[in-house]
Amino acid sequence: MNVRIGGQRRSVGVVALSACLAATGVIAPAAAEDGADEVIALDPLEVIGQIFAGWQGASDDVYDTPGAVAQIGREAIDERGGARNSGDLVRGVAGVNAVMDRQNPGMNVNIRGLQDQGRVNMSIDGARQNFQQSGHGATAFAYIDPELIGGVDIDKGPTSLAGGAGVIGGVVNFRTLNFDDIALPGRDYGVRFNGTTGTNAFTFNGSLAAASRVTESFELVGAVGRKKLGEYEVGKRGDLDYVGLGERAEYTTQDQWSWLLKATAEPAENHKLTLSYTGLSTKFGTGSGPYVDTDDVVNHTIVADWRWTPGSAWADVAAKLYYTRTSNDQFRPRRLRDPDGDPNDPGNIRYSEANVDYAIDTYGGSLSNTSRFAIPLFDVALTYGGEYFLDKTDTASVYADPADDPSGSQFTGSNPVGERGVGGLFARAELSHADWLKVLAGVRYDRYYMKGSGVVFDGLGSGCGSARCPSPFDVDVDGGRFSPTATIAVTPLTGLQLYTSYEQGYRPPNIMEAILGGEHIGGPLQAPFAPNPNLDPEISRTVEAGANVKLDGVLQDGDALRAKASIYSTWVDDFITQAAVRSGNDTMLQNVNLKDRTRLRGVDLEANYDAGYAYIGGSASFIDARYGDDYDNIPSFGPALAGIYLAPKRKLAVDGGARFFERRLTVGGRVTYVDPEDNIGSITGAYNYNTYTLIDLYTSFKVNDQITFRASVENIRDVAYVEAMGAALSPSPGRTFTIGATARF
Template identity: 35%
Template sequence: MKVARRCKGIQAGSRLALAIHLGLLAMLAGQDLVLAADAPKPARPAAEQPALLNLDIPAQALGSAVLAFAEQAGLQVLFDSERLQGLQSTAVKGQYGVQEGLARLLGNAPVEYRFTGERQVTLTRVAESARGALALATITVSGQQKNDWVYSSPRSVSVVGREQLDRNPPRHAADMLEEAPGVYSAVSQQDPGLSVNIRGIQDYGRVNMSIDGMRQNYQQSGHQQRNGTLYVDPELLSEVVIEKGATSTMGGAGVIGGVANFRTVEAADLLAGGKEIGGRVRVTSGIGHLGNGTHFIGSSAFAIGTEVWDMLVAVSERNLGDYKPGNKGSIGELRSGAALNPSYPERIKNSNVAYSASMMRSRLVKLGLNLPADQRLQLSYLETDVNYSDANMMSVENQAQLWEKLGSSRITARNLALDYSYAPDNPLIDFKAKIYHVDNRNDQSTLTRGSTPGYEITYQTDTYGLQAQNTSTFTLSELSVIKANYGLEFFYDKVRPDSTQPGDPTSAVTVPASESLTPEGDRALGSLFGRLDYDYDGWLNVNAGLRYDRYRLRGETGINTRTFVIGTTRQIGVPVTYDVDTEEGRFSPTFGLSIKPGVDWLQLFASYGKGWRPPAVTETLISGRPHGGGAESTLPNPFLKPERSTTWEVGANVLKENLLFSDDRLGIKVAYFDTRVDDFIFMNMGVQLPGYGTASISNSAYVNNLEQTRFKGLEYQLDYDAGVAYGQFNYTHMIGTNDFCAKTAWLGGVTTPVKGAGSRSPVTAMIPDAQANAATHCRAILGSSEHMPMDRGTLTLGTRFFDRKLDIGARARYSAGYYVKGGAQVTTSQTGIYPADWKPYTVYDLYSSYRATDQLTLRLAMENVTNRAYLVPLGDVLAFTLGRGRTLQGTVEYQF
């Protein structure tokens, strides 16, 4: 018998299927090779007999049957479905051991199988010829860990799994991302919303924040810390998948930073092992005086399913109160007021963070229908309701309170989607489509401040989306495969604010400032994309992709300018309005190469990609006085150009089993990235209006950076697991800073008067001011890009006891800080608007879990054991909310 090579990774004509359940993999060790047609197996001692599986697999194409068996048996499978074409399975229904069930499934098919170890089953198709049996192909059923694919993907990708979320239950959604390299969040602990920053890039869709692939494009103008917010309860998530940089695949339309997809729980997660009914109840609460505002975090999920349909219903609640920050260590000088009085930081550290309480409730429903011919429909609905207070920090000196309540927000985020998939036993067809609607609404009440009366306003963003893609696989030879992924993506944002605040009928923009600062407008973006992957013998991959994006933005805006009445010395105001209707498109290519240089466990990769992001509604149409009065004005820019990015990346993957001990595994991913953005859009201070006047620091507008904006650095990610002990490590090192320069007269059109002799002579003409129109300046910007993200890393070490029922571990979170020292050793601002004043810190956390029964799990977690005072990297400057102090939480989880 001649045995063909073993398939590795994604093979010729493959259709990938993943069905994971680690508990059954230990049954698959140490078996002998047999021919499936000769089904008898050697008997095993009773003590070694595997648990019985509840199998229910109708007779069908063998490739589909193997997938069904892998899912019901709890295996992960990667195999070449084309090799099984033309073969039929035998129906299997009832309780069987792993070996007996597989043998019955294969029946008389000319297929051999081998249990080659605890984590691997190999199937081999054989064909009879005049010279005897000849093995034509090998199919590998592998028992890799669930997220091992991260360390075999030739690109930068990270996964935050359910296990990580359960170790230290996140209080704020941003806590989920602390162990993902290259990922930050401009967080305010007083706002439950999440704004994802990837490698220093965030806001206005630069990062595609999605829930189950549905874009979350809600944005509400504030002090430019977060221009794009997602509301999701971590209790309902199964994992978060983060892809970094531009891409020629689904989700990359109008993106230059990456994609963060928050995946919610599925019915299949609760119906593993062939169950028809399953569920989960999880409750977390703060414990005693160390509860620190964690009143209740909990969820329940229930699923029921048959061969034809399945349904999931889940609910969650997150009830949090004000918390105490840590009080050990330094929290900076400028923002804490230490430069004025050393007692100010102590006052802040030993005071509760007021208005940090919030209430979040979510409901999730999914209904799936399995149609004939390998088709599936799924309807899903997710609603999240959030109530919290809007607040910011007061000046520390001479204030009776540290935080001021500005108002309250009531968020309602609704997500409705219909998914369709068609995956027959045909390598040319793996089709997926989605149509969805996302409705994010904030009913906000603003309190009276000084002479500015309070008002009510509703900020609402509706996003309508359509997605479709197909994957076709072509076998060129026994060693060569081409895979083509192609499709389209479309989304349309409709922004509609509505305020009770009165407008100014004499202004160019007559609506009130509370509306015009998050202005009404429409933006649609459509994208066609395609990517080809060529794979040779599992060690070489070359890929190339092309995306065409096109957008259209519509809305109305305006500005008030000044000029002179010709023949007089009288100045008048001139309202200038813009009816914006902009449309543009662009092609963006990507290329990639990966090789395995002689060893199967090492992969080297490099990639190059172009990205393109058109301006958003707010960036283009924003106008008004942000504080309801005074001299400050925020002004529109109807002539903004789209951003263009170029990203280089080189890296290495290591995925090695049996490194130090039998059955251990090591995963490593290291990447260097360099993203350069031309025409980067930022809010510039000190612009000069058209007409007559001078530049003023009080005037601001979104402009394109005249300098190239660059985000580069190194990412390290490591995962080691030896069963009884494990560890994870990640670190992000950002390199360099950016300059932000723009034309002072961002719209041009500056004029100067021509007068006769004498200072009181009438104006005879208004002529262009060439000097003012050509002037540029490089000053402070208002926004999250003012500072490069600081270095950050985490280290987790854990050990398991009592047949892995007890899991105990510790986590260290480190930030290198980001601050600039002045001559008097006082922290100074890097660029002048928001101080760069994040101090270094290390925070230690402890966690443990005990699986009392197969259904009941108990968990205990202590955050910030040493009660360290710290500011989260890129934390909201205005809110100045410190990280939580020592917090003890307990969790009870029951599954059935």
């Protein structure tokens, strides 16, 4: 099997897991399997022409890793050719969800109840995508085109390896296309076309990629992606709060281009250098009613990877440098106090039109080495190194009428300007005894600093009459902490691994949280924002127990069973969220630390059985989240938290099918059941979240090794529903038929 995934991870109580799962009847003893813990402590996945038996195309490394990791393979991505948003890709991953804003094509990943503000590291080839933009929904967005992705690695929870600085939720890495994703086996060049079109405003989604092995030591890859979607119709069966059944969801268009350039060279023996550039440009609208803001988002990601493997047991060096810039040029039309009133009445104009530019530049890098040696009873692999990244934000607004925002703080306040650096040192030792015992012990020391400035508006009655007084402020803070991890894994039987782990994570506050300030968008009638430079970093602690199952020849020669199962409990001290606070006689919005410990407990399961002529798999997630509502404030003022997205209480997915005509024809179906939670602090007018079940059917026919045709029906029952953790303004698409083709030459 030609697959490489570096880095493995964690573990937890075996007895607790077995007892819990057996008692609840969730899995049979022989088929248990976890589906969770981390993957971007995994190195980028390299897949070379291999079909894996794991759930959603996961490689066997997932089921050898004593920790909560998951993968999505390229074939699974192609099966979701009808996916409108990149967030649709993680629908079947246990313990992983995406905040679905159908107006915004950006991706926001939630891992086991944690998201936003850097809690989850979303990366392209290891380059962090840290763009954030405040609003009445999720704040973190990664703009990624699945057409340019060769696979997705997911690592749930903190990690003692590169990628884990400032992370408590986990790491999601999107690996871009490599030579072997494009060229046919044995070829020195290749061209790959992939395209999908369909009904319900699914105009086109596809890509064209080319690869060339110029010499034995030099490869080139190039690709361009295109997506064009319109305003879809919502389902006709069920209940919706605002959009009528079967009506169109406003402002859900997408007009997107993406591109990839990658060069891989071996400039000297045992040296491998990869340079890549990934870009994306997407235009879309956000808003409701008569008001729609037009957004133009551009992303640039540049990555340089160097690997040195001299063949020495003491040296296996990996280095990475990257730069990412994401910007959104947004046009906001003028707002009226009464949309039905006189638009020429100055008293009816809430504020005039404005151009607003949001941007973030991220510079980062890492350097690590793995040394291998033996001590009595154990073979040791010691990985050690360091990493660092720096975020610099920029927000600028230009009103048609400057009097609408004389301080310039309505947009820069909630999207503050500043810089934040996070980095540190890490080490992890992996000790192996024979084939049945593995011990992993890791530690990292992370440190951060943050600087910025803004304007805060003092409370009413503070000397400015009926208005609020603007006052400048500066923020300059830093801090650091050690975070340990430990795992014990045993293999009592061939094909069965049990593990238990303990992990700590450290997330310092970021720019948006600490430097928040200025007026609320819309002017002085809204509650202003207040900074909080005294925020304490979040500290997470996770205990987990899990099992891996990897069996071949279970019922017959040539079949395979892969499974993961885990039960976990995470506590977060000083969880940071936005809340209403009192300042004098005024109410303000400020980020605060919750006094009560946040608790997240759950079970993740996944399993897949493949007999060649037929297959069936599934995943399940169960989570119980508890957030405190006590924070520092005047006691007489009741708590009012805002913007906490809760992962669905239960999420179940089943995918099965059969293959015919020497496995060239595949016919299958998916069933997804979701029981959402109501979010904490949703905006007024948000949709209600109801339980929903989706049924999809799909088929593919492989004409030969070069051409494959596909067809699917998503949401075949035409259910009207709002995605769990979805944005407040748009329900999800109704029944959609798609057809597509993949050609490789």
